[in-house]
Amino acid sequence: MVLSFGEILLRISPDENGEWMNKNILQAYAGGSELNVAAALAAWKVPVSYCTAMPDNLLSKQLIKYAGALQIDTSTILYHGNKTGLYYLPEEKDAYNETIIYDKLHSSFYDLQPGMIDWDQVLQGIRWFHFSTVSPSLNENIAAVCEEALKACKRKGITVSVDLNHHPKAWQYGKPAGEVVPALLKYCDIVAGNIWNIETMLNIRIPANIHSISTKENYLRQAKHASEKIIKHFPQCKVVAHPFLLKKNKLECFATIFGNNNFYSAATYSSDKITDKSGSGDCFMAGLIYGVYNHLPFQQLINFATGAAFQKLFVKGEVLNKTVDEIKAFIRHYH
Numbered sequence: 001m002v003l004s005f006g007e008i009l010l011r012i013s014p015d016e017n018g019e020w021m022n023k024n025i026l027q028a029y030a031g032g033s034e035l036n037v038a039a040a041l042a043a044w045k046v047p048v049s050y051c052t053a054m055p056d057n058l059l060s061k062q063l064i065k066y067a068g069a070l071q072i073d074t075s076t077i078l079y080h081g082n083k084t085g086l087y088y089l090p091e092e093k094d095a096y097n098e099t100i101i102y103d104k105l106h107s108s109f110y111d112l113q114p115g116m117i118d119w120d121q122v123l124q125g126i127r128w129f130h131f132s133t134v135s136p137s138l139n140e141n142i143a144a145v146c147e148e149a150l151k152a153c154k155r156k157g158i159t160v161s162v163d164l165n166h167h168p169k170a171w172q173y174g175k176p177a178g179e180v181v182p183a184l185l186k187y188c189d190i191v192a193g194n195i196w197n198i199e200t201m202l203n204i205r206i207p208a209n210i211h212s213i214s215t216k217e218n219y220l221r222q223a224k225h226a227s228e229k230i231i232k233h234f235p236q237c238k239v240v241a242h243p244f245l246l247k248k249n250k251l252e253c254f255a256t257i258f259g260n261n262n263f264y265s266a267a268t269y270s271s272d273k274i275t276d277k278s279g280s281g282d283c284f285m286a287g288l289i290y291g292v293y294n295h296l297p298f299q300q301l302i303n304f305a306t307g308a309a310f311q312k313l314f315v316k317g318e319v320l321n322k323t324v325d326e327i328k329a330f331i332r333h334y335h
């Protein structure tokens with residue numbers, strides 16, 4: 001079973017003109033990076049559990065019921081505190097999440113402390129542990145909780161994956177990402193993240209001219225360089241993947257993966273417009289986990305993860321509603 005660990009967030013999506021106040025209608029979605037990963041894996045028939053901290057109230061019960069209906073095991077959730085994390089993302093025009101507002105301060109997850117979660121109990125029967133750097137970006141205590149979990153995984157021989165998510169407004173507690181993430185990465189087997197996040201978090205520099213020489217070949221060259229650097233500096237890591245979502249004349253989506261000393265890239269998908277960017281990167285991460293979990297060849301794996309991520313761009317909300325067969329059929333018939 002895969003265990004996904006992170007904060008559940010309630011996404012509130014008002015319309016840009018404020019008509020929701022006149023109509024008394026406000027769109028809301030359950031989300032959060034790690035929940036989105038768990039939801040995709042559950043839809044793809046991978047047994048998955050979700051661990052987080054939530055207040056013991058009506059809203060939490062409804063969110064947990066929603067997760068349970070998606071076939072996600074929620075038995076390891078810790079109940080404490082009084083607040084569910086929120087974020088606000090306007091409907092319709094902001095498909096690229098450029099006006100997103102977070103409200104996570106002193107949520108139940110934010111206020112977690114080391115020692116509050118019994119990791120030996122939570123990790124019983126777990127084969128794979130997944131988290132993202134969204135969690136340690138919150139505060140120093142959550143970074144310590146993540147390290148606590150990773151050390152327990154190391155003792156138990158559990159595979160660990162990490163999504164190197166980075167939000168520009170994160171890491172406001174005095175320690176930059178570059179000081180925190182490397183200490184966590186030494187426990188990770190599977191690493192995913194775009195090359196810009198990796199530059200920020202791991203100090204693997206991107207050439208200054210990468211955008212002026214804006215070709216796929218140039219991006220692939222840098223992805224291969226970053227992959228080799230990560231595997232050299234973090235011996236625990238066996239697989240590195242880099243998604244690309246580039247805004248040019250059209251949106252371009254492709255990805256790479258490095259494993260067993262071989263480098264693979266997926267085909268490029270493109271579109272003039274998208275519906276909702278939220279959850280696309282999480283679908284890529286879920287596709288990566290799905291492929292490694294099921295021992296897919298690397299080329300098939302990166303094709304699947306990229307196709308899943310691209311399809312999510314046209315689905316409103318947080319979760320992709322496509323089966324494995326539907327994703328594979330889309331990949332076969334796209335070009």
